Structures are given as C-alpha cells and as structure tokens.
Amino acid sequence: MLCRGSQGPDTSRTGSAGYPSAVEFIFTTLMVLIVIASVWFSAYVVYRLYADN
Secondary structure (H helix, E strand, O other): OOOHHHHOOOOOOEOOOOOEOHHHHHHHHHHHHHHHHHHHHHHHHHHHHHHOO
C-alpha cells in the first residue's frame, strides 16, 4: 500500500482557484495572533520581573 504523499499532489487543501481554503486562512491567522500574544506576554513578564528589582 502506498502512502498518501506518494500518490501525487494533494489537491484537497486548495480551493477552485488554487488558493488555500478560507478555514485554513482563518486558523493560520489565529495561530499567528496567538504566537504574537504569547511573545508579548513573555516579554511583559520578564520586564515586570526586572522592573520590580
């Protein structure tokens, strides 16, 4: 049995114009926003730790 990756390009992830679907775009945007918020919060915590000294 062949794995799915060896059966040619996967066209199920693209829309009719060849672009990623709207759901994939929304979740990618949410992931980027969560990463930005996590980095900001981490930097804020470090800032507060050093500002209190």
